[in-house]
Structures are given as C-alpha cells and as structure tokens.
Amino acid sequence: MPNNPETVLDARALDRTLRRMADQIVELNSGTDGLVLVGIQRRGVQLAERIVKIIAGAEGATIPCGALDITLYRDDLQTVGPRPVVGATHLPWTLDDQHVVIVDDVLYTGRTVRAALDELADFGRPARIALAVLIDRGGRELPIHADVVGRKVDVAPGKRVDVFIVELDGRDEVVIASRTSGE
Amino acid sequence: MAGSLGKDLLGLADLSAAQIRLVLDTAVPFREISERQIKKVPTLRGMTIVNLFFEPSTRTRISFEFAEKRLSADTVNVAVAGSSVSKGETLVDTARNLEAMKIDMVVVRHPASGAARFLAERIESNVINAGDGTHEHPTQGLLDLLTLRDKFGDLAGKRICICGDVLHSRVARSNIWGLTKLGAEVGVCGPRSLLPNAIGEMGVTVFDRIEDAIQWADALNILRLQLERMQGGYIPSLREYNRVFGVTRARLEAAPRDLLILHPGPMNRGVEIDSDVADGPHSVILNQVTNGVAVRMAVLYLLAGGRPELAEAAKRGPA
Numbered sequence: 001m002p003n004n005p006e007t008v009l010d011a012r013a014l015d016r017t018l019r020r021m022a023d024q025i026v027e028l029n030s031g032t033d034g035l036v037l038v039g040i041q042r043r044g045v046q047l048a049e050r051i052v053k054i055i056a057g058a059e060g061a062t063i064p065c066g067a068l069d070i071t072l073y074r075d076d077l078q079t080v081g082p083r084p085v086v087g088a089t090h091l092p093w094t095l096d097d098q099h100v101v102i103v104d105d106v107l108y109t110g111r112t113v114r115a116a117l118d119e120l121a122d123f124g125r126p127a128r129i130a131l132a133v134l135i136d137r138g139g140r141e142l143p144i145h146a147d148v149v150g151r152k153v154d155v156a157p158g159k160r161v162d163v164f165i166v167e168l169d170g171r172d173e174v175v176i177a178s179r180t181s182g183e
Numbered sequence: 184m185a186g187s188l189g190k191d192l193l194g195l196a197d198l199s200a201a202q203i204r205l206v207l208d209t210a211v212p213f214r215e216i217s218e219r220q221i222k223k224v225p226t227l228r229g230m231t232i233v234n235l236f237f238e239p240s241t242r243t244r245i246s247f248e249f250a251e252k253r254l255s256a257d258t259v260n261v262a263v264a265g266s267s268v269s270k271g272e273t274l275v276d277t278a279r280n281l282e283a284m285k286i287d288m289v290v291v292r293h294p295a296s297g298a299a300r301f302l303a304e305r306i307e308s309n310v311i312n313a314g315d316g317t318h319e320h321p322t323q324g325l326l327d328l329l330t331l332r333d334k335f336g337d338l339a340g341k342r343i344c345i346c347g348d349v350l351h352s353r354v355a356r357s358n359i360w361g362l363t364k365l366g367a368e369v370g371v372c373g374p375r376s377l378l379p380n381a382i383g384e385m386g387v388t389v390f391d392r393i394e395d396a397i398q399w400a401d402a403l404n405i406l407r408l409q410l411e412r413m414q415g416g417y418i419p420s421l422r423e424y425n426r427v428f429g430v431t432r433a434r435l436e437a438a439p440r441d442l443l444i445l446h447p448g449p450m451n452r453g454v455e456i457d458s459d460v461a462d463g464p465h466s467v468i469l470n471q472v473t474n475g476v477a478v479r480m481a482v483l484y485l486l487a488g489g490r491p492e493l494a495e496a497a498k499r500g501p502a
Contacts, residue, residue, distance in 0.1 A: 072224040
C-alpha cells in the first residue's frame with residue numbers, strides 16, 4: 001500500500017471510548033430519565049446500540065434506541081450522481097419532551113447533523129437535542145458542535161476518517177486514510 | 184447502470200433486473216414515511232411535477248399525487264375534460280406549453296400505446312409512464328413486484344398467474360416483463376379471445392382453465408375485466424365469465440397451497456373475483472395500494488437525481 005492508514009483507535013480503545021461516551025451522556029442528562037438515543041445511518045446506529053447496552057449494564061436502565069436515515073433531508077441530493085441507497089428510519093415513539101442524543105461516527109462539515117435536526121423536528125418537539133460523536137475531525141461548515149466527543153483528531157481535508165465496526169465490517173478500528181485509498 | 188434509472192420510466196421492458204431491484208429496495212424505506220405523523224420529507228422541494236392524464240384515473244393519479252406531495256414537490260393535475268386537450272391540442276404541444284412554464288417532470292397517462300415514449304423523446308423533463316394504451320403501466324408492475332416480494336422474499340422460481348383480460352392489459356405486460364426479469368415463472372389464464380395471439384412468445388405458460396392455473400400457481404394477479412374497452416363480443420356475458428373464469432373461494436379451496444391474491448383495481452366484484460376472495464385472508468390487494476405510493480416515491484426520487492440543471496440550482500441555493 002502506498003500510504004499506510006494511520007490507526008486512531010484500535011478495538012480496545014474504541015470500546016473504552018464508547019464507555020466514556022456512555023458515562024458522559026448519562027451525566028449530561030443527569031440520569032437516564034427521558035433519554036432517547038438516535039443513531040444516524042449507517043454506523044451511528046450500531047454505535048448508539050452499543051452505548052445503550054453499556055448504559056443498561058451500568059445503570060440498569062433500558063434506553064430507547066432509534067435509527068435515522070437523513071438521505072432524504074440532504075442538501076446535495078441533486079449533485080451526488082448515483083442515488084445513495086436510502087436506509088431505514090425507525091423512531092416508533094414520541095420524541096415530545098424527550099432528551100434526544102444524536103449519535104454518529106464522524107463529525108466533519110456538520111451537514112449531516114443539520115439534516116438530522118431537520119428530520120427530528122418532523123417527528124416531534126424534544127425538550128433537548130444533544131450530539132455525541134465518536135470522532136470529531138474538525139472542518140465544520142455550519143455552526144454545529146458536539147456535546148460528547150469520543151476522540152478529537154485534526155485531519156487534513158484531503159484525508160478521510162474510516163470507522164470500521166464489527167457489526168458491518170467484521171472489525172473494530174478507526175483509521176485515517178488518504179481519500180483515494182480503500183473504498 | 185444499476186445506480187440509476189436514467190431520464191424516464193417508460194416501461195419495465197427497458198429496465199434491467201438490477202434497476203428493478205433498485206426501485207424495490209428504495210421503496211421499502213419510503214413506506215415508513217407514510218406511517219409518520221408528518222408524512223412529508225423535503226427531498227423534492229422546489230420541483231414541479233405535472234400529472235397529465237388523458238384517460239380517467241382515480242387510484243393511480245391519487246397515488247402519484249400522494250407520492251409527489253410526500254416528497255414536497257409542487258404538483259399540477261391536468262385532466263382531459265376542461266383542458267385545451269379537449270380543444271384539439273396535440274400531446275406534444277400540451278407538454279411543450281407546460282415545459283415553457285418551467286416544470287421538471289411529467290406523469291402521463293394516455294390511451295395510445297407508445298405515447299409516453301413519444302413524449303419522452305420530445306421534451307426535456309423526466310417522463311413517467313402512468314399507463315399508455317395497452318402497452319405498459321410500469322409503476323403498477325413495480326408495486327405488484329414489491330407486494331409479491333414482501334410475501335415471498337426472492338421471486339426466483341415462484342409461479343405467478345395473470346388471470347383475465349390480458350389482451351387489453353398494460354398491467355399484464357408490465358407484470359410479465361418484471362416478473363420474468365426477477366426470475367419468476369409467469370402464467371396467463373383467460374378466454375382465448377382475451378389473450379394476445381403472440382402471448383406464447385413472451386415466455387409464459389398459457390392456461391385455458393382457471394382450475395389448472397390455480398393448481399399451478401403460488402399467486403394470482405387477477406386483472407379487471409375492462410368493460411370500457413370491450414367494444415364487441417369478447418365474452419358472451421359477465422355472468423358466464425364469472426362462471427368459467429371467476430376466482431371463487433370454492434376454486435381456491437381445491438388448490439394444493441394458499442394462493443396470494445392480487446388485483447390492480449378497481450375490482451368488478453362477482454365478475455373476475457368474488458368478494459370472499461377479495462376480502463379473504465390471502466388477499467394483498469390493499470397492500471398493493473399502500474406499496475403503490477412507496478414505489479412511486481422511489482421512482483420520483485431516483486429520476487430526480489443527477490440532472491445538471493438541478494445540480495446548478497442546488498449550488499446556487501442555500502445549503
């Protein structure tokens with residue numbers, strides 16, 4: 001391989017990071033009452049499910065965990081050529097007056113979160129919406145910040161952060177790769 | 184290219200199996216939007232869609248309109264009665280006049296086979312065929328495929344029999360193309376006067392007796408006897424048609440397995456289908472209607488992508 005991807009988190013570090021994020025989410029909410037986690041398709045969904053499991057183990061509380069696909073709320077639909085495949089949105093409960101935490105893998109321009117906020121507004125009026133991301137790579141194009149950050153890394157615009165998770169990729173790892181390598 | 188449908192949706196004969204699967208896969212998440220309290224997403228905001236119907240239609244037009252509105256498109260309905268169409272304007276002139284008002288898509292239904300293609304070759308806007316003569320009705324075919332796939336999973340090797348007035352049916356043609364491409368076995372059953380002469384060339388099994396079709400099939404797609412297209416003696420009488428070809432509970436009870444029952448509507452109860460079959464436990468007729476909106480949303484969404492003029496507008500507009 002011409003330029004080796006640089007590992008940001010290996011499997012154990014990723015697990016540790018998620019545990020810390022779970023603690024911070026519970027602290028931010030002062031407990032688990034009214035807490036709802038919403039993962040963004042795709043990898044945010046699996047990360048949210050893991051955080052819910054960790055919280056269940058530590059606090060003995062089962063927190064509702066939903067999935068949000070923001071494809072239909074994107075601001076670049078007409079420009080992205082071949083249609084991105086639309087994933088499932090699963091939010092079967094009311095979000096009114098709940099404390100919603102959006103979970104995503106990488107926070108970059110903030111446009112995905114902007115779309116997620118728009119979509120959540122169509123599902124109800126939460127008391128509060130917070131944002132938890134595994135990786136904050138900087139480079140925001142909108143006034144959006146994360147409340148809970150797993151790892152902050154400075155990544156040059158030409159590089160890409162790849163999050164691999166067991167559920168979809170067969171392994172847990174976060175790497176920084178050059179834009180052309182890989183997928 | 185599997186990733187897109189191109190400019191128009193004219194018929195399932197033109198699509199690859201991969202393209203058909205893309206539409207069906209895309210339709211599944213769209214179903215959830217119609218379950219929401221706010222049944223709307225902003226995806227096609229700013230797009231104008233004209234529903235140009237030269238033939239009466241309730242279900243298909245409403246279904247398209249719901250699909251368009253749930254994707255936030257602006258819609259205009261043009262029906263023949265009371266429009267300049269009834270003053271002798273040609274199809275192309277009507278469409279060009281609409282285009283001069285800056286539209287993005289046309290959903291067209293027309294009594295002439297090939298009308299949708301004729302239009303698509305002459306205007307810039309995306310064209311969706313909502314039924315052209317006795318040729319094709321692709322979104323109906325797609326929603327039938329989705330309904331069957333919901334129940335059967337993979338359609339490969341499944342036996343679907345299309346019953347009744349195949350001769351006048353664009354639904355039958357779209358079904359035969361779509362089902363064959365997804366690997367299903369297709370049968371047709373009806374009086375020979377209502378089957379096209381060359382039906383064997385479409386790679387289907389022909390049944391003269393409904394009892395034999397029921398023995399063979401996993402699902403029946405029962406077509407409407409198109410009374411309005413029956414100028415002159417295709418069948419002796421509706422009563423006799425029901426006696427010989429009607430799908431009744433008694434006939435279905437003789438089947439070796441439970442048959443899934445589809446009907447594109449509107450039904451002639453007591454003619455091609457009996458009420459206790461239409462309302463029976465294996466009827467998926469209302470699932471078809473629900474799937475119709477989702478499939479049409481998927482088609483609109485897929486056709487809207489990758490168009491240069493929209494890309495430019497997106498660049499100009501706010502993020």
